[in-house]
Amino acid sequence: MKTVYLYVLDTMADWEVGYAMAELNSQRYVKEHREWQVKACAAGNKPIVTMGGTTIVPDYTLDEVDAEDAVMLILPGGDTWLTPAQAPILAKARAFLGAEIPVAAICGATSALAQAGMLDKVKHTSNGLPYLKMLCPKYAGAENYQDKLAVTDGNLITAGSSSPVEFAYHIFKKLNVFESADLEHWYDYFAKHSTASLMKLLSSIGDQK
Secondary structure, three states: OEEEEEEOOOOOOOHHHHHHHHHHHHOOOOOOOOOEEEEEEEOOOOOEEOOOOOEEOOOEEHHHOOHHHEEEEEEOOOOOOOOHHHHHHHHHHHHHHHOOOOEEEEOHHHHHHHHOOOOOOOOEOOOOHHHHHHHOOOOOOHHHEOOOOEEEEOOEEEEOOOOHHHHHHHHHHHHOOOOHHHHHHHHHHHHHOOHHHHHHHHHHHHHHO
16 A cells, blocks of 8 residues: 655654644545555654654654655654664655655754755745755755745645645645645645635535545
């Protein structure tokens, strides 16, 4: 079975991936059910503790993550991204992109990609250009920085920590899991708090069923 992988790490920012993971796993608004699973992976098999204090037991270690069955790799933010311990996941992300498998990174994960030189030649965003320049002395991608909430360039999606809804929107669009109108209704409800859009979304899904 194909797998959407979520990398989990101690201090993971819970809120940054919540919208994306909930919809990809439940598939409650998708246009057609996908035969995939949503699983957590980590450097090892020990439980991790998120920034919010939630304990997550990884389903897979990175050694068990195979690009051949992967739909996407999602990298959440966290306070430990710039430590040497994250070298294996950065290597995995590089390999995924080389195999043309989408990688989605938000907040601290973007800083790790920047420090590793993986943002130098692609359009991207983060928590702000000053943020990347301050934290990542090896970063050389300033000319490709986009002052936007989320950016997709090829198979790489990036976003800042204040943009979990936009991050999810770009993920859904990349994976083509929503009808176009339904995706806009979803975004208008969760980003703009439009009850009318929610009702349109629910009506559309009801009609499809």
